[in-house]
Amino acid sequence: MSKLLEVKNLKKGEILRGISFDLHEGEMVAIMGPSGSGKSTLLYNVSGMDRSDEGEVFLSGTEIRALREDEIAGIRLHRMGFVFQQMNCLSNLDLIDNIVFPAIHADRKNKDMYYARAKELMAKFHIEDIAERKINEVSGGQLQRACICRSMIMKPDIIFADEPTGALNQSSSSEVMDAFLRINSEGTAILMVTHDSKVASKCGRILYILDGEIKGELKLGQFDETHEKEREQCVTRWLTDLGW
Amino acid sequence: MYRRLILNDCKNNKFTTIATCIFMTLNAALLGLCILLFVSLSGSIDKLMEVAKTPDFLQMHTGDLDEDDIAGFAKGRNDVESMQICKFLNIPNSQILIGDKTFDGNMQDNGVCYQSESFDYLVDMDNNVIYPVADQVYVPVCYKKEYDIAQGELMRIGSETLSIAGFIRDSQMNSMMASSKRFLVSNEYYDKLSSIGSEEYLIEFKLKKGSDIGAFTTAYEDALLPGNGPTITYPLIRMMNALSDGMMIMVILLISGAMLFISTLCIRCLILTGLEKDKLEIGMMKAVGVSGRDIRKMYISKYLILSATGTVLGFLIALFAAGPLSAQMKALYGDAVNHGLIYILMIAGEVLDEAMILLSINRTLKGIDKAPTVAVLNGIGSFGKKKNLWLPAGIITAVSVFMMLVPLNLSSTLKAPEFVTYMGIGSGQIRIDVRQTEDVSGISENLGKELSKDQSVSDFVLMRTGSYKVKMPDSQTYNLLIENGDHSKFPVKYSKGSFPKSDREIALSILNARELGLDIGDSIDVCLKSPDGSSVEKTCMISGIYSDITNGGKTAKASFDPEMDITPVMWSIVYVTLNDESLVQDWTEKFRNAHGSVKESMKVTSIKEYLDGVYGQTISNIGNASVVTSAFVMIVLFVVILLLLRLLIWRERSDSSLKKALGFTSRDVQNEYLKNVFLVSAIGIVVGILAGVFPGQLLAGIFLSSLGAQGFRFIINPVQVFVLVPVISLFTVLAAAWAGLIEIRSIRAFECLR
Numbered sequence: 002m003s004k005l006l007e008v009k010n011l012k013k014g015e016i017l018r019g020i021s022f023d024l025h026e027g028e029m030v031a032i033m034g035p036s037g038s039g040k041s042t043l044l045y046n047v048s049g050m051d052r053s054d055e056g057e058v059f060l061s062g063t064e065i066r067a068l069r070e071d072e073i074a075g076i077r078l079h080r081m082g083f084v085f086q087q088m089n090c091l092s093n094l095d096l097i098d099n100i101v102f103p104a105i106h107a108d109r110k111n112k113d114m115y116y117a118r119a120k121e122l123m124a125k126f127h128i129e130d131i132a133e134r135k136i137n138e139v140s141g142g143q144l145q146r147a148c149i150c151r152s153m154i155m156k157p158d159i160i161f162a163d164e165p166t167g168a169l170n171q172s173s174s175s176e177v178m179d180a181f182l183r184i185n186s187e188g189t190a191i192l193m194v195t196h197d198s199k200v201a202s203k204c205g206r207i208l209y210i211l212d213g214e215i216k217g218e219l220k221l222g223q224f225d226e227t228h229e230k231e232r233e234q235c236v237t238r239w240l241t242d243l244g245w
Numbered sequence: 246m247y248r249r250l251i252l253n254d255c256k257n258n259k260f261t262t263i264a265t266c267i268f269m270t271l272n273a274a275l276l277g278l279c280i281l282l283f284v285s286l287s288g289s290i291d292k293l294m295e296v297a298k299t300p301d302f303l304q305m306h307t308g309d310l311d312e313d314d315i316a317g318f319a320k321g322r323n324d325v326e327s328m329q330i331c332k333f334l335n336i337p338n339s340q341i342l343i344g345d346k347t348f349d350g351n352m353q354d355n356g357v358c359y360q361s362e363s364f365d366y367l368v369d370m371d372n373n374v375i376y377p378v379a380d381q382v383y384v385p386v387c388y389k390k391e392y393d394i395a396q397g398e399l400m401r402i403g404s405e406t407l408s409i410a411g412f413i414r415d416s417q418m419n420s421m422m423a424s425s426k427r428f429l430v431s432n433e434y435y436d437k438l439s440s441i442g443s444e445e446y447l448i449e450f451k452l453k454k455g456s457d458i459g460a461f462t463t464a465y466e467d468a469l470l471p472g473n474g475p476t477i478t479y480p481l482i483r484m485m486n487a488l489s490d491g492m493m494i495m496v497i498l499l500i501s502g503a504m505l506f507i508s509t510l511c512i513r514c515l516i517l518t519g520l521e522k523d524k525l526e527i528g529m530m531k532a533v534g535v536s537g538r539d540i541r542k543m544y545i546s547k548y549l550i551l552s553a554t555g556t557v558l559g560f561l562i563a564l565f566a567a568g569p570l571s572a573q574m575k576a577l578y579g580d581a582v583n584h585g586l587i588y589i590l591m592i593a594g595e596v597l598d599e600a601m602i603l604l605s606i607n608r609t610l611k612g613i614d615k616a617p618t619v620a621v622l623n624g625i626g627s628f629g630k631k632k633n634l635w636l637p638a639g640i641i642t643a644v645s646v647f648m649m650l651v652p653l654n655l656s657s658t659l660k661a662p663e664f665v666t667y668m669g670i671g672s673g674q675i676r677i678d679v680r681q682t683e684d685v686s687g688i689s690e691n692l693g694k695e696l697s698k699d700q701s702v703s704d705f706v707l708m709r710t711g712s713y714k715v716k717m718p719d720s721q722t723y724n725l726l727i728e729n730g731d732h733s734k735f736p737v738k739y740s741k742g743s744f745p746k747s748d749r750e751i752a753l754s755i756l757n758a759r760e761l762g763l764d765i766g767d768s769i770d771v772c773l774k775s776p777d778g779s780s781v782e783k784t785c786m787i788s789g790i791y792s793d794i795t796n797g798g799k800t801a802k803a804s805f806d807p808e809m810d811i812t813p814v815m816w817s818i819v820y821v822t823l824n825d826e827s828l829v830q831d832w833t834e835k836f837r838n839a840h841g842s843v844k845e846s847m848k849v850t851s852i853k854e855y856l857d858g859v860y861g862q863t864i865s866n867i868g869n870a871s872v873v874t875s876a877f878v879m880i881v882l883f884v885v886i887l888l889l890l891r892l893l894i895w896r897e898r899s900d901s902s903l904k905k906a907l908g909f910t911s912r913d914v915q916n917e918y919l920k921n922v923f924l925v926s927a928i929g930i931v932v933g934i935l936a937g938v939f940p941g942q943l944l945a946g947i948f949l950s951s952l953g954a955q956g957f958r959f960i961i962n963p964v965q966v967f968v969l970v971p972v973i974s975l976f977t978v979l980a981a982a983w984a985g986l987i988e989i990r991s992i993r994a995f996e997c998l999r
Contacts, residue, residue: 050532050618071536078534089529089622093253098246103533105246112246151533 004059005158005190008047011056016042018213019056024159029181029191029224031201034210035245040194041163043210047192048081048161049073061158078107082152082189086164088144090136096147097123097132104154115154122150126180142173149180153189160184162193166200178203182224198240202232209243217243251547258522261515264884266551266558268508269602271881273559273595274566275501280594281567281587282494286574288582290486296372297416298364299482300449301458304465305474307445307815315448318468324456329449331365333358333427334435336442338848342401343384343409346392349837352850352858354425356442357382357402359432364451367413367429372579375429381410383429386576387421400428403441407434417477419577420485421861445474459760472724473712473815476799490574492863496652496870499944500877503648505598509605510637511885516544516609518892520628527613528622537614541607548606552599559595560588634893635921638886639929645882646933646974650966651941652871654959658945659864661960665852669754669793669800671706671735673820674829676855677836678848680816685709686807688846689817696821701832705821706734710800711812716770716782717761725757727771727801728818729810735820737802741765742789745803751785752802754793763787771803773810829853879973883981886926890918890985898992905994915986919979926978930971938966 006024011017016039024030032040045051047058049065058065060080065073077083090099097119104115123129126146131139139147145165152160162181166174178200185191193204201207203224209217219239221232255262312330319328335356341348348355359377360367366374367383377383382400389412400407413429430438448471452461458478466472520527530540612628621628658664666672679689689707696705708730715725732744732752742765745752751771753763763769770782785803793800805812823832829851837849856864894901901914942959 045619048532050622071538074531074534074536076534077532081534083532085529085532085622087525089525089532091250091526091529093250093257094246098249102246102530103535106535106539 005061006047006192007057007059009057009059011043011046011053011058013039013042013046013051013053013213016213017046017053020210020213020215021056022208022215022218024190024192026158027185027188027190028206029185029204030193031204031207032192032194032210033196033198033201033207033240033245035196038210039213040196040210044161044163044192044194048083049077078103079155080158082155082157082160084145084148084152084160084162084165086167088141088148088168090144090148090151092136095133095135096128096139096144099136100147100151100154103151107155119150119154122153123147125183126150127176140173141169142176145169145173145177146180149177149184153184157189159190159192162191162195164194164196166195166197174200198236199233202229202236207236207239209240209245211243247543247546250543251550254547255551258519261519262551264888265512265515265548266555267884268511269552269555269599270558270562272501272504272508272598272602273556274562275497275504275559276594276598277560277563277591278566278570279494279498279501280591281563282490282497282571282574284587284590285567285571285580285582286487286490286494286578288587289574289578289580290483292582293368293372293414293419293578294416294479294483294486296374297366297368297414298451299416299479300365301452301456301479302450302461302465303365303417303477303482304448304470304472305445305477306448306471307443308471308473310446310448310471315470318465318470319450322461322464324452324461326451326453327363328451329362329364331358331361331447331449332435333425333445333447334439334442335425335445336402336438337846340403340441343388343392343394344398346394350850350854352855353421355428356425356445357428357430357435357438359430359435361449365417365447365449367415367427369411369413370576370579372414375411375413377410377429377431377434379431380405380407380434381431382407382434383411383413384409385418385426385428386412386414387419387426389576390573402428402438405434405438405441414577414579416486417482420488421858422485422488422863423482446471466723467721469722469724475726486578488863490571490866493570493866493870496655496867496874499651500648500874503644504881505601507641507644507881507885509602510641511888512602512606513609514634514637514885514888514892516606517612517628518888518895520610520612521892521895524621524628527616528618528620531616531618532622537616540613541610544610544613545603545607548603552603556592556595556599560591563591634889634896635925638889638922639925639932641885641889642882642926642929642974642978643933643936645878646930646970647936647941648878649871649875649970649974650934650937651945652867652874653965653970654937654941654961655945656864656867656871657962657965658960659860659867660856663960665856666736666738667792669737669791670852670855671708671737671818671820673705673735673822673852674826675821675823675833675836675849675851677819677821678816678850679819679846680848685814685817685846689814689819692819696819701823701825701828703822703824704734705819706731707817707819709807709814709817711814713812714772716772717763718768723761725771725801726799726815727751727803727805729803729805729807731804732802735822737791737793739789739791742787745785745788748783748803748805748809749785750788750803752789752791753787754800755790756793757799757801758787758790760799765790771805773805774812775809776811875973879977882974882977883984886922886978886981887985890922890982891988894918894985894988894992901989901992902994905992911990911992914992915989918986918989919982922978922982923975926975929978930974933974934966934971 003026004023005026009021011020020043032043034040046053065076091102094102100119101115105112120129123132126149128143128146131143136144166177169177181191182203195201205221205223207219208215319325333356335354338348338351338355341355369375375383384394388394394409396409396411398409400409415427418425418427462476462478527540531537616628663672677692679685693707696702708728710726710728713725713727714722716722736744758764765787768784768786770784773781773783775781823829833849833851840847904914938959938961
C-alpha cells in the first residue's frame with residue numbers, strides 16, 4: 002500500500018514535540034494516550050484544521066501546511082471526512098440534510114445523486130428509517146452513525162475521528178465501531194483518537210502519545226472478529242507496559 | 246436546503262429574527278417617512294408657489310401711493326417680468342363672525358381682497374385660480390380646522406353677510422407664521438366692504454428667472470418708492486411655508502439617524518448572540534471544509550431576506566403613518582407631487598439605509614472567517630473581540646435620554662413666555678397693538694396715561710414704530726423701520742451687545758445688520774423730524790444686534806425723544822405686565838370692552854394667545870413629535886437593554902454556572918448584573934441629560950435660527966428634565982434588565998463542568 006499521509010516532525014507549542022508517522026491507504030490507525038497528551042491536537046493539525054508551528058504534513062504527496070486556508074478547506078471538503086465526539090450537526094436540518102450538507106455545498110448540481118448516496122449510506126448503517134427526523138429526535142448512536150454517513154458522502158480518502166464513541170453507551174459504541182470497520186474494509190483509511198482500549202483494539206495499528214511525543218507503536222494487523230478477545234488483551238498488556 | 250436552513254433558523258430563533266426584522270423595519274419606516282414628508286412638503290410648496298405665481302418681491306404699504314412712479318420704476322428695469330399693486334382691506338377681527346364663531350381673539354391681521362390680475366393668485370383646494378361671484382367668500386384653509394368651518398356657512402363682515410363657497414390656499418400667507426390672512430371676495434363685494442376696514446397695498450413684482458432678488462430689493466429702496474410696511478421676498482415666503490412641518494421632519498430625521506446607530510448596534514448584538522449559540526455548528530461546518538466566507542454568505546442571505554422584508558414593511562408603515570402626519574401639509578399646500586417619484590426616492594433611501602446595516606452585519610460576520618476552527622469546534626472560541634458590553638449599554642441609555650430631551654426641551658422652550666424675546670418681541674404678559682388709524686400717537690399716549698393709573702398694572706412700556714431715512718457711512722440712504730421706546734423694559738434677547746441706552750444709540754435686527762453690513766460700534770445717520778418740521782440728522786452708534794421675525798425681520802430699535810422727533814408713528818405696541826399673572830385673561834377682556842370706541846384700531850392680546858396663534862401649530866407638531874419620540878425611545882431602550890443583557894448572559898453563562906456550582910443562588914447572580922445595570926444606566930442618564938441640554942441646544946439652535954431666533958438657549962422644564970425623564974429611563978432600563986435576567990434561572994450549576 003502507498004503512503005496516504007506522511008507526518009514529519011510536527012511541533013505545536015508544548016503540546017506536540019516533534020511527531021512523525023505515516024498512514025497508508027486503507028489503513029485504520031488509533032491514537033491513544035492519557036488526557037492532555039496531545040491526541041486531539043495532533044488530529045487537528047494533521048487534518049489542517051489547525052496550523053502547527055513546525056513540521057510537514059503530506060497528503061498523497063501534497064504538503065498541506067503550505068496551502069492557503071481556503072485550499073485546505075477544499076481538501077477537507079473533498080478528500081477528508083470527520084467524525085467528532087459531540088456529534089456536531091446543524092440543528093435546523095433533519096438527519097439526511099445534515100448528511101448531504103457538505104456535498105451539496107461542494108457540488109450543488111448533483112444534488113439528487115448525493116441524496117441517493119446518502120440514502121444508501123443510511124441503509125448500510127441501518128438508519129434509513131429516521132432520515133427525515135430532527136437531530137434531537139434520534140439516539141446518540143444513530144446520530145453518530147449519521148455523522149459517519151456525512152463523513153463518507155464525498156467518498157473521502159481518509160476519515161479523522163476524534164473520540165467517536167466517547168459520548169456513547171456500550172451498545173451504541175459497538176454499532177459505531179462496526180460502521181467504521183465496514184468503511185475501512187471498503188478501502189477508506191481512518192485515523193482515530195480514542196482512549197478506549199476496546200475500540201483501539203479493532204484498529205490495525207495503535208500509536209501511543211505521551212507529553213506530545215509518540216512513545217510506542219503496536220501493530221495488530223487487519224481486524225478479525227474471531228480474535229477479538231486476544232487483541233483486546235494484547236492492547237491492555239501493551240498499555241500497562243507503557244504505564245497507562 | 247439552504248432555504249430550509251434559513252427558514253428553520255428563523256423559526257427556531259423567533260425572538261432574534263423578529264427583533265432584527267423590527268429594527269430593520271423601523272429604520273426603513275423612519276427614513277421612508279422622512280423622505281416622503283420632505284419631498285411632499287417641498288414639492289407641494291413649490292407646486293403651489295408655481296400655480297399661484299408667488300411674487301418674488303413684495304412691499305406692503307399703508308398710506309398714499311403713486312402708481313405711476315412704481316410702474317415707471319418697473320419699466321426701467323430689465324429684471325422685472327411683471328408688476329401689480331393689490332389691495333388688501335384690513336378688517337378688524339371684532340367685525341368678523343363665521344356662523345357663531347367670532348374672530349375677536351384671533352391673532353392674525355385678517356382682511357379681504359379680490360383675485361389678483363396677473364400673479365399672486367389665491368387658489369382653491371384643487372389649486373385652481375378662482376373668482377368668487379356675488380356674495381361668495383373663500384376662507385383661508387388654515388382656519389378650516391381651527392374654527393371648524395364648513396362650506397355653505399355664513400360669514401359676517403360688519404353688517405354684510407357672505408356665503409362661504411370654499412377654501413383657499415394662499416401661497417404667501419398660508420403659514421400661521423405669516424401675520425396676515427386674506428379672505429377672497431368678488432370685486433363688487435370688496436367695494437361694498439371698503440368702509441369697514443382700512444386699506445393696505447401689496448406692491449408686488451414678479452422677476453425674470455435667475456434675477457438677483459437682493460439687488461432688486463436694494464434698487465427698490467434706493468428709488469425711495471413707497472415702503473411703509475414690511476418687505477417680503479420669495480425665499481422668505483418659502484421658508485415660512487416650510488417651517489412648521491419642516492420642524493417635524495427634522496425631529497423625525499434626528500430620530501432616524503439615532504435609530505440607525507442603535508439598530509446597527511443591536512443587530513450586532515443579536516448576531517453575536519446568535520453566533521455564540523451556533524458556535525459548535527459553525528465549528529463543524531469549518532471542520533468539514535466549508536470556508537468561513539461561505540458560512541458568512543449563508544448568514545448574509547438570512548439577513549438579506551430580513552432586510553428585504555423590513556424594507557417592504559417599512560415602506561408600508563411610512564405610507565400609513567404619512568397620512569395623519571401630512572394631513573395639515575396637504576390641506577395647506579395640496580398634494581400635487583409625483584407619487585411615483587416619491588416612492589422611488591423612498592425605496593432608494595430605504596435600500597441605502599438597509600445597505601448600511603447589511604455592511605455592518607457583514608463586518609460583524611467576518612468574525613466567522615477569523616475564528617479558529619478548532620476553538621469554535623470545541624466551543625471555546627469567540628467571534629470578534631469580546632468587547633465590554635456595558636459601554637454600549639451606557640451609550641444607548643445616554644442617546645435615548647438625549648433623543649427624549651431634545652424635542653421635549655424644544656417644545657418647552659417654544660411654550661415658555663420668554664421665548665418671544667428671541668423673536669424680537671418684548672416679554673410682557675399682554676401686548677396692545679395700535680394700528681390702522683390716523684391718530685396712532687394720540688391713542689397710544691392716552692393708553693399710557695390710563696395704564697399708569699391702573700393699580701393692577703405692575704409695569705408697561707410704549708413702543709412707537711416709524712419709518713426713518715438713514716444714511717450709511719458710504720452716504721447710501723435706506724428706509725428703516727425703527728421702534729422707539731424704553732428698551733430696557735421687557736428687553737428682547739440680544740445676540741450681540743445690548744439695547745440702545747441713549748438717543749445716540751441704535752440696535753439692529755440680524756437681517757438688517759447683515760444686509761447693511763453693519764456691526765456693533767459702527768455708526769449711521771438717522772434723519773429725524775424736529776417739531777419745527779425740519780429734518781435733523783443724528784449720528785447713532787450700533788449698540789446691539791437682536792433676532793427678529795416680525796415685519797419681515799428687518800427692524801431697528803432706538804429711543805428718540807418724542808418731544809424732539811415728530812416722525813409719524815405708523816403703529817405702536819404697548820407691553821404690559823400685571824401684578825397678578827392669573828388675571829391676564831380677565832384684564833384683557835375688560836380692557837377690550839372698555840375701549841369699544843377705538844376697538845378697530847386696537848388689538849389687545851395676551852402673549853400666550855399671541856404665541857398660540859403664531860407658533861401654535863409648530864408647538865403642537867413638536868409636542869406630538871416629542872410624545873411619539875419618547876414612547877418610541879422607551880420601547881427601543883427596553884429592547885436594546887434586553888438584547889445586550891441576553892448577549893452578556895450568554896457570554897458569561899459558564900461563569901454564572903460556576904458561581905452557582907460554588908453556592909451562589911440565581912438571585913445572587915442576578916443582583917450582580919442588576920448592580921451593573923443600575924450604575925451604567927445612571928451614568929448614561931447623567932451623560933444624556935448633559936448632552937440633551939448642551940449639544941442638544943446647539944442642534945435645536947440650528948433649527949430655530951431658521952425660524953429667525955438667533956443666539957438661542959433652551960428654556961427647560963426642570964421637572965421634565967431632572968425628574969420625569971431620568972425616572973422613566975431608569976424604570977425602563979430596570980424593567981428590561983428584570984426581563985433579561987430571568988434567563989439566569991435557566992443556567993444550571995453543572996453546565997460549567999461539561
